[in-house]
Amino acid sequence: MRLILHVWRQKSPAHAGQMVRYEHKQVSTHMSFLEMLDVLNEELIAKGEEPVAFDHDCREGICGSCGFMINGVAHGPQPGTTVCQLHMRHFKDGDELYLEPWRASAFPAVKDLVVDRSAFDRIIASGGFISVAAGSPQDANCIPVPKENADLAMDAAACIGCGACVAACPNAAAALFTGAKIAHLGLLPQGQPERYDRALNMAAQVRTEGFGSCTNIGECEAVCPKEIKLEVIARMNRDFIKASWTQRGDAFRNESA
């Protein structure tokens, strides 16, 4: 089939970008979306033009490298699906598709459809981990966890850090991403000791990075390829509020002492 693609082309952060129109005549319905772009790129290279840059790696929907907007929707029209797992049979001959990078001031442009998502890395570095004093090795079977908590933690742990939630959010907030981390670690016994510090530190980093604030719109949940639920944001907020109160309480006690 034949597609009309409008692709955001931007040489580098220093250059201005623009939409460029391509007619793609060699699209097979068996292809994945990224393969369709591979073929476009090979044609561009053959013509002596620069190929379209986009991030990808596993092409199995599990690494979180890929992601861009297709007609204004993060990862395109299929719910619960990354662009690498999106297949061309969901499109039809003559479709016009607009491909744009994630847009958020916390995700600066790199090239074409590639943006720099290292803000996520810094949010994790600010507290998204567990710290346990290295003790004598015991039997791994010794951390019993109720299956119910384990399942909840598992859903939150499915986050692949692709950034679709930020791209979809009108406020460019990073609440679903940060919430998934906080909910996940906060549900595990290993994650308890720093549970409240984690919430405070990560929230502070989110602000430093310039993400917007969450106003519970829910666009993030709708585009999340791992179908992470808004519930993680509620959990994060609970931990955050509790942590803030404790902190205030401590300050109060210190002052009066």
Next chain:
Amino acid sequence: MIGTYEVVETDLLILGGGGAGLLAAIHAHDNAPDLDITVVVKALFGKGGCTRLVQGGYNAALDAADSVERHFEDTIKAGSFINDRELAWLLVSRAPAVVDELEKRHGCYFDRHPDGRIHQKAFAGQSFDRTVHKGDLTGIEIMNRLTEQVFKRAPRILEEHRALDLLTDSNGSVCGAVLLDIRTGRFVAVNARATLLATGGGPNMYRIAAAAADKACDGIAIGYRAGAELMDMEMVQFHPTGLIAADSRMTGTVLEEGLRGAGGHLFNGRGERFMERYDAVRLERSTRDVVARSSYLEIRAGRGSPNNGVFIDVSHLGAEFVIRNFPGMVKRCSDMGFDLARKPVEVSPTAHFIMGGLCMDTETRSRLDGLFVAGEDAGGVHGANRLGGNGVAESTVFGCVAGDTIPSLISRLRKVSDAQIEQIAMEALAPLTRNGGESVFEIKAEMQNLMWDKVGLVRNGPDLQAAMGELESLTERLERASIRSFRKYNLEWQEYLNLKNFLLVSRLVALSALAREDSRGSHYRSDFPGANDERFLKNVYIGPGQKVELRPVRERHS
């Protein structure tokens, strides 16, 4: 012409950030907090590599009724008895503690029984159900948690940087590497007191392959060019059930072994359950190498499915059962438009893992001073065939070992020569300065077909000889290929650099396969169809200058 380049001095340079690289960084830091550590990844940090792709799980003898001795026996039996016994023992004996560490220190959380014990599932070729997992997303869990732990320790992280070649001093000691920043096209020279290769092999030089897109046998090629010795390069594992879809290039993505384990059937294009002819007893539950080869022979004989594969059928197990037990596989198939729970799906053998690699000792030292190796880049652990579940065990166990031993073995900083840095950079830039020549994509496609047809699942002397010649001429053609001369994020250039390494490693695979005149594990020679223990219960080594040598298998002393 190479432009200005940055020079970074560091104590420990880790090339690769899969299970092996990340755990090496964590352990090295914890053992020596003052150590300056630099981790380099070709893809995005925490996202690239195959450790993430692990669905099946992680082998470790945890259950009281199981034992490390049994795990050891299973491992060397699968390896057709050419595993380095010291390394195999280290793998199985340390795996339980590493699983424990992943949970307690790094926050991984594996599936549980209702009573809270870790759940372990069955995997082919094992005498006990010892595969630890988190649903079918085990790799995501391990990689996410390790990535967090690395961020916490804040080493220098260089993402979307690819290692081009190692730097060596006049004695041949390794003293760092030259990197290319893929985003800017600039070079970075890293001068390091110790260098760890952990780029994860990756047999993507085959037409149908399953490894992550960033992997191109870089570590093996880089190590070999610097003078390191390799072993067992003929041992490439093919997974029997890679998903195929007509003219899609998504070809090769793995459908997990559990489908056969649960009772799935394989049919050829004529609707025959062909495994009856190859292994009448175990049928589809036969080992990976046998099933993969049998499918290949059916396809070669013209009895394949319409898209040159065979069919896997699990529909007789009941749709509900399939959906409940293999949700990830059902989703993967439905993304591509197939209904795994109700209909046969076309699959093909797919290149999956390289058992061979750099020789190492039990402290992860390669044969070159200053160079260490861990994970899929290393050889010896798995012998002629890897057990499912032993791959991620290898990368995590040996990553820990590397991080524990390197800080005490590290030597002084040796000076690197500007001339060597410039030479490596010039070589990488060469295709950007040429005109004419053919497209790298054409060369790549030819290489992939050639490797599949002549150096693949069924090999023979004349084909291997022919392949050696053809690989040489492909290499010459690559040396004439030209690339548009811009440097930032130049995908074609990256493909060229990948091809250079693929072609070198492909030649070494063919060379090693010629030397092994018997069939063993994943290596099958139709001209020598049986195992010949008298001559070949040995390892094939390749040293500098493509010198091939067979040496006896290393026994266990510990």
